[in-house]
Amino acid sequence: MTSVTDILRMAKDTGDISALVGAIPYLHFLGITADRSSGELIGKMAYADALIGNASIPALHGGTIGALLESTAILQALWESETAVLPKIVTITIDFLRSGRPVDTFAKGVFTKQGRRIVNVGVEAWQEDRSRPIARAQVIFLVEPLE
Amino acid sequence: MTGDGEQVGRLLANLARFVPHSQALGIRFVSLTDGRVTLALPYDERFIGNPLTGVLHGGAITALLDGACGMAVYATLVEPVPIATLDLRIDYLRPATPGKEVHTRAECVKVTRSVAFVRCEAFHPDGDGDLVAVASGTFMIFRSRAAGARGGES
Numbered sequence: 543m544t545s546v547t548d549i550l551r552m553a554k555d556t557g558d559i560s561a562l563v564g565a566i567p568y569l570h571f572l573g574i575t576a577d578r579s580s581g582e583l584i585g586k587m588a589y590a591d592a593l594i595g596n597a598s599i600p601a602l603h604g605g606t607i608g609a610l611l612e613s614t615a616i617l618q619a620l621w622e623s624e625t626a627v628l629p630k631i632v633t634i635t636i637d638f639l640r641s642g643r644p645v646d647t648f649a650k651g652v653f654t655k656q657g658r659r660i661v662n663v664g665v666e667a668w669q670e671d672r673s674r675p676i677a678r679a680q681v682i683f684l685v686e687p688l689e
Numbered sequence: 690m691t692g693d694g695e696q697v698g699r700l701l702a703n704l705a706r707f708v709p710h711s712q713a714l715g716i717r718f719v720s721l722t723d724g725r726v727t728l729a730l731p732y733d734e735r736f737i738g739n740p741l742t743g744v745l746h747g748g749a750i751t752a753l754l755d756g757a758c759g760m761a762v763y764a765t766l767v768e769p770v771p772i773a774t775l776d777l778r779i780d781y782l783r784p785a786t787p788g789k790e791v792h793t794r795a796e797c798v799k800v801t802r803s804v805a806f807v808r809c810e811a812f813h814p815d816g817d818g819d820l821v822a823v824a825s826g827t828f829m830i831f832r833s834r835a836a837g838a839r840g841g842e843s
Contacts, residue, residue, distance in 0.1 A: 605752020
């Protein structure tokens with residue numbers, strides 16, 4: 543079991559998403575993990591100094607928040623697609639609502655299938671208070687069955 | 690550099706060095722020409738989003754686009770006042786080619802007292818000219834009362 547296809551199938555069979563997250567180098571680089579223990583798929587980006595964009599505030603770099611939103615959306619799309627697919631991002635529209643403080647950031651996506659090959663995931667990011675999101679995004683993916 | 694002055698270019702190059710996340714990604718300032726800011730992101734296996742193909746994660750491109758857009762806004766400001774990204778829309782036209790450096794070129798299309806509108810494109814400098822992504826962003830400018838815009842207000 544080494545290919546992403548195998549890892550995805552195994553993750554779905556066992557309900558454990560961590561192996562899938564571990565197979566994506568950029569998620570490891572940013573310290574992004576995913577957790578399904580609450581029943582929801584929650585993405586988490588653990589705070590690290592390398593995520594800072596503006597050191598004088600300090601505030602997280604918008605690119606790191608965008609990456610968390612996009613990654614959580616990809617994982618949600620993978621999880622809710624019936625077959626093993628690797629979603630290809632088509633567009634992402636990010637609204638930055640509040641400055642990202644130097645603490646852990648979380649995200650949750652809502653999946654809508656718009657057609658056989660297109661899915662739309664709305665995703666929101668927050669820090670200490672889930673009712674006060676720091677950013678949200680709409681992500682459109684092309685989903686193609688693997689093999 | 691034409692028309693923008695080497696001083697502004699040096700300022701932006703320095704700015705790039707003081708952004709911790711840009712440092713972590715190895716993003717470097719390439720040029721400021723006619724208000725267009727170009728930044729570069731080296732290819733690095735740590736930035737891969739699709740392990741099947743080796744294509745870079747969109748998040749790394751997002752950071753590069755956001756950085757270039759922000760600098761294009763700074764390039765229009767007389768004083769370096771704080772700015773913040775309001776929104777960023779990215780169209781991924783085709784996957785970045787594995788192994789190749791990605792450049793982004795950003796330009797302010799309009800600057801008002803409080804808001805700047807920016808367009809940006811991502812491409813391979815040694816590629817066939819096809820764009821990897823295009824982006825459109827708006828930025829909030831926290832201008833002090835006395836400060837104005839250079840060339841933006843019409």
